[in-house]
Amino acid sequence: MAIFAAGLATPALADDHSEELRLFSAEDVFELEWADDPQVSPDGSQAIYVRRFNDIMTDRTRSHVWIVNLDGSRHEPLLADSGSYRSPRWSPDGSRIAYMTSENGQTALYVHYLQSGRSALIGSFERGPSNITWSPDGSMIAFSMSVEAKSDKLLSLPSRPEGANWAKPPVVIDRARYRTNGEGFVELAYDHIFVIPAEGGTQRQLTSGDFNHGGSLSFTPDGEHILFSANRDEGWELQSREADVFSVTIASGELTQLTDMPGTETSPQVSPDGGSIAFLGTGNAREPFLPTNVFVMDRDGSDARNLTQGLDRRAGDVQWLSNSEIAFTFQNRGENNIGVVDTRGNRRTAVEGIGGTTIGRPYVSGSYDAGARGTLVYTKGSAQRPADLYAFRSGRDTRLTSLNGDLLAHRDLGEVTSFTFNSELDGLEVQGWMIKPPGYEEGMTYPLIIEIHGGPHLAYGPHFSAELQRMAAQGYVVIYDNHRGSIGYGSEFANLLKYKYSSPDDFADHNSAVDWAIDNGFADPENLFIAGGSAGGIATAYAIGLTDRFNAAMAAKPVINWVSKVLTADSYIDQIANQFPGPPWEHLDHYWERSPLSLVGNVTTPTMLITGEVDYRTPISETEQFYQALQLRGVPSVMVRVPDTNHGIASRPSLLNAKTDYTIAWFERYRTDRDGEE
Numbered sequence: 001m002a003i004f005a006a007g008l009a010t011p012a013l014a015d016d017h018s019e020e021l022r023l024f025s026a027e028d029v030f031e032l033e034w035a036d037d038p039q040v041s042p043d044g045s046q047a048i049y050v051r052r053f054n055d056i057m058t059d060r061t062r063s064h065v066w067i068v069n070l071d072g073s074r075h076e077p078l079l080a081d082s083g084s085y086r087s088p089r090w091s092p093d094g095s096r097i098a099y100m101t102s103e104n105g106q107t108a109l110y111v112h113y114l115q116s117g118r119s120a121l122i123g124s125f126e127r128g129p130s131n132i133t134w135s136p137d138g139s140m141i142a143f144s145m146s147v148e149a150k151s152d153k154l155l156s157l158p159s160r161p162e163g164a165n166w167a168k169p170p171v172v173i174d175r176a177r178y179r180t181n182g183e184g185f186v187e188l189a190y191d192h193i194f195v196i197p198a199e200g201g202t203q204r205q206l207t208s209g210d211f212n213h214g215g216s217l218s219f220t221p222d223g224e225h226i227l228f229s230a231n232r233d234e235g236w237e238l239q240s241r242e243a244d245v246f247s248v249t250i251a252s253g254e255l256t257q258l259t260d261m262p263g264t265e266t267s268p269q270v271s272p273d274g275g276s277i278a279f280l281g282t283g284n285a286r287e288p289f290l291p292t293n294v295f296v297m298d299r300d301g302s303d304a305r306n307l308t309q310g311l312d313r314r315a316g317d318v319q320w321l322s323n324s325e326i327a328f329t330f331q332n333r334g335e336n337n338i339g340v341v342d343t344r345g346n347r348r349t350a351v352e353g354i355g356g357t358t359i360g361r362p363y364v365s366g367s368y369d370a371g372a373r374g375t376l377v378y379t380k381g382s383a384q385r386p387a388d389l390y391a392f393r394s395g396r397d398t399r400l401t402s403l404n405g406d407l408l409a410h411r412d413l414g415e416v417t418s419f420t421f422n423s424e425l426d427g428l429e430v431q432g433w434m435i436k437p438p439g440y441e442e443g444m445t446y447p448l449i450i451e452i453h454g455g456p457h458l459a460y461g462p463h464f465s466a467e468l469q470r471m472a473a474q475g476y477v478v479i480y481d482n483h484r485g486s487i488g489y490g491s492e493f494a495n496l497l498k499y500k501y502s503s504p505d506d507f508a509d510h511n512s513a514v515d516w517a518i519d520n521g522f523a524d525p526e527n528l529f530i531a532g533g534s535a536g537g538i539a540t541a542y543a544i545g546l547t548d549r550f551n552a553a554m555a556a557k558p559v560i561n562w563v564s565k566v567l568t569a570d571s572y573i574d575q576i577a578n579q580f581p582g583p584p585w586e587h588l589d590h591y592w593e594r595s596p597l598s599l600v601g602n603v604t605t606p607t608m609l610i611t612g613e614v615d616y617r618t619p620i621s622e623t624e625q626f627y628q629a630l631q632l633r634g635v636p637s638v639m640v641r642v643p644d645t646n647h648g649i650a651s652r653p654s655l656l657n658a659k660t661d662y663t664i665a666w667f668e669r670y671r672t673d674r675d676g677e678e
Contacts (some may be wrong), residue, residue: 040371144214258301334461356381383416414472432481452532545599612645
């Protein structure tokens with residue numbers, strides 16, 4: 001990317017007082033730590049959790065495992081050496097912890113013995129296991145893992161003579177789902193369920209067939225069956241919203257289908273007494289957004305009933321608190337909450353505002369675990385901090401860690417406040433947030449950046465964001481909103497973008513947020529900038545085809561031409577089925593109307609495009625189309641290509657910084673409030 005550096009302005013400090021401020025910097029990104037994936041001990045007295053941090057020498061996010069008493073005492077490292085560890089899980093008796101790590105290109109499964117402090121290698125796998133789950137008696141560990149499948153050969157190629165230097169043979173593809181973001185072209189393989197002795201031994205495959213089995217796994221209390229979710233229909237590749245709950249008998253591998261509802265039934269969890277099964281259910285209507293509900297049924301699959309009817313949110317991560325109560329997560333107005341529902345459908349909110357596990361942009365996030373006697377251990381951050389670990393017991397919250405006090409307590413961060421405004425389109429109330437630059441002075445106006453979230457069916461909230469705090473540190477007011485289409489505001493709100501992604505409708509929401517900031521005296525109307533990634537990149541590219549009010553734009557990994565996108569990206573099956581009225585050859589005009597390329601003849605805004613070169617979610621060919629069109633029209637534009645990187649262009653710390661640095665440098669070039677500058 002250095003090819004562009006010489007022509008970009010170096011970001012300037014916020015104002016004359018900046019030298020006195022302790023600004024959050026690119027170097028500070030490497031010092032951040034955050035808690036994730038907590039697990040309560042079986043006796044409810046301790047928790048283990050994954051402590052993530054950015055390693056400046058390897059430019060990777062690494063993770064260690066720590067242990068802490070739930071009263072906040074004895075906070076100690078458990079697995080915290082030069083390795084990186086993930087997915088720690090307590091054995092049922094609390095004496096051992098299973099975990100995974102990567103070694104020499106393989107995934108290793110270990111069991112750590114707490115009393116002795118020793119760890120035993122249980123198995124090493126070329127294809128990484130997931131969803132590791134202990135059996136109730138602690139004798140075995142279940143997991144899901146990809147298994148290579150046999151394919152019918154079209155022909156047999158002649159053999160290469162020994163020592164001959166031939167070209168690589170052609171690759172033949174004959175299935176619908178052949179490429180995924182992050183993996184590229186995938187080999188013919190299917191996810192299956194395995195068990196392995198907890199003291200080491202031979203793994204045994206329980207499921208078979210050319211289907212994917214997995215997700216969260218749940219043993220029955222007698223240890224004889226494992227519940228999981230799968231779509232075993234013959235036409236599963238072209239089905240975007242179908243899956244059922246199955247039970248597999250460990251001794252024989254016999255499968256029993258327990259659900260057959262329209263849509264997806266996932267994440268089955270057996271109650272402690274074994275009499276009931278909780279699971280998540282989502283319908284299959286052709287809507288961009290559908291709510292997900294918590295269901296319960298009898299052990300044999302009968303009497304399935306919806307416990308969260310009317311919640312109208314996307315429920316997730318179901319866990320039993322007792323034989324009669326189930327915990328789950330749901331998003332509401334930019335926050336992720338833990339709800340509890342009993343088997344009669346009585347519902348309450350137990351914990352509000354978990355999160356803090358995404359540090360780049362302020363997405364709703366968070367993880368939790370339910371333990372003995374109703375204990376909840378969860379991650380929680382704030383607008384000023386990434387996630388720490390908290391416990392909720394007997395109606396009280398206890399903060400267990402303070403992972404970033406040594407750094408962020410000594411930085412002047414931008415203040416984050418919430419606001420609401422009415423869209424100019426139809427008066428719809430929209431919620432947004434504003435980050436004031438450090439050293440903000442009342443009565444002064446500042447250059448403004450509006451940053452648009454992805455999805456579009458995702459949500460931002462009042463959460464720590466390294467990218468946006470760095471923008472604020474350069475003297476910008478940064479705003480972001482949960483425009484129509486965002487989740488956490490109900491199905492009707494989320495589906496207001498049905499067949500309108502992107503469109504003048506969502507632009508009206510963003511435009512109204514900018515007007516709100518100007519009208520309230522925060523933003524300089526002569527220095528307005530727009531940015532976004534993925535769906536936010538689409539919205540950015542579409543916006544500059546509708547208005548010239550922005551000094552400059554940055555569209556990260558956008559879709560520019562929906563016809564080419566849905567026929568080349570890895571998400572085409574889901575998108576054609578649920579975001580469009582039909583395939584592009586039947587609705588070409590509609591696809592073109594939704595494409596920013598249809599408006600490129602109007603664009604005059606200087607535009608930067610940033611995309612990973614191996615992005616298969618929004619392929620870089622989309623970026624290239626817009627860049628070429630802008631260049632042909634003489635619009636100031638640059639294309640920043642991120643080598644060896646997929647859709648997660650900020651997945652490594654240096655790339656998170658690079659994305660932010662290029663954005664700020666591009667915007668600095670087009671600010672009009674700098675002395676002696678344009």
